[in-house]
Amino acid sequence: MTAQQGVPRPDEIVDFYDLAGPAFSAVWDGNFHLGYWFDENDQASIPEATDRLTDLVLDRLQVGPGDRVLDVGCGIGKPAVRLAERTGAEVVGISNNQGQVDQANVRAAEAGLAGRVRFEYADAMAQPFADAEFDAVFALESIIHMDRPVALAEMARTLRPGGRLVLTDMIETAPEGSDEPTVAESAFGATDFVRLPRIAAYRELLPAAGLEVVELLDITQHTQHTMLRLGPDIAQVHAHVQERVGAAADELLKRVMVSISGAARIGYMIGVARRPR
Numbered sequence: 001m002t003a004q005q006g007v008p009r010p011d012e013i014v015d016f017y018d019l020a021g022p023a024f025s026a027v028w029d030g031n032f033h034l035g036y037w038f039d040e041n042d043q044a045s046i047p048e049a050t051d052r053l054t055d056l057v058l059d060r061l062q063v064g065p066g067d068r069v070l071d072v073g074c075g076i077g078k079p080a081v082r083l084a085e086r087t088g089a090e091v092v093g094i095s096n097n098q099g100q101v102d103q104a105n106v107r108a109a110e111a112g113l114a115g116r117v118r119f120e121y122a123d124a125m126a127q128p129f130a131d132a133e134f135d136a137v138f139a140l141e142s143i144i145h146m147d148r149p150v151a152l153a154e155m156a157r158t159l160r161p162g163g164r165l166v167l168t169d170m171i172e173t174a175p176e177g178s179d180e181p182t183v184a185e186s187a188f189g190a191t192d193f194v195r196l197p198r199i200a201a202y203r204e205l206l207p208a209a210g211l212e213v214v215e216l217l218d219i220t221q222h223t224q225h226t227m228l229r230l231g232p233d234i235a236q237v238h239a240h241v242q243e244r245v246g247a248a249a250d251e252l253l254k255r256v257m258v259s260i261s262g263a264a265r266i267g268y269m270i271g272v273a274r275r276p277r
């Protein structure tokens, strides 16, 4: 198992979410991931479009009442609560940001689901769970921050034989061998996001973690619209962050804007895998 180059230190990710999290949740309505748009004329709101992407992931888990599901990199818990409400499954969510975990537990309690949905602080790359503890595992846009081989091996370990893993990831779209800078180089650098893989890399990443590939779906055409929609809300994000950290807001805004300017070229995928019996 090799460590990826350009993987952010865990404390860098926590800093990013501590700063940007409250601002993003104000404009993003609780889902910290891209939206799914049918086409460029689709007038769906950000909450509608981000819930659509959540549902594409949840439907692929194929779980029901009595199943135990792990949400890796749970944000503030909106997808996990939605899963419990829609399927009757029990959900455990983990994040390496304590503020998110606290907010997510409040969300579960407010939904009357505290007995069936709980969130805890944990590192996805060193999970505090036994082997084969979960019937299904999902990771909605969280692997972008992780060392992929290490994180996938942990997800495979805690999944029971026959169980499904469903994840989404940002992917590289620059043609292979071209002189174009990769999306990762032009948009993110190495600070907040790990270098992006091509979708084909998952044909090796998943088996290397001991998983069988079930589906690799490129939905780039449906997610690229999200950052354009966010554009007008950036002033609101800036105002929120400035209120909390003053001048440091400018640095964050610069990072967000660099991401957005590169976002037109970020690809996006859903991956489904199964742990062999």
Ligand SMILES: C[S@@+](CC[C@H](N)C(=O)[O-])C[C@H]1O[C@@H](n2cnc3c(N)ncnc32)[C@H](O)[C@@H]1O
Binding pocket: 010, 013, 017, 030, 031, 032, 033, 072, 073, 074, 075, 076, 077, 078, 079, 094, 095, 096, 097, 100, 122, 123, 124, 125, 139, 140, 141, 142, 143, 145, 146
């Ligand atoms: C883009 S957000 C997605 C959140 C959530 N899945 C959603 O869709 O709303 C990425 C999440 O991954 C979490 N994360 C990043 N690195 C992590 C790690 N090593 N262990 C656990 N969580 C991590 C972040 O704290 C954040 O909650």
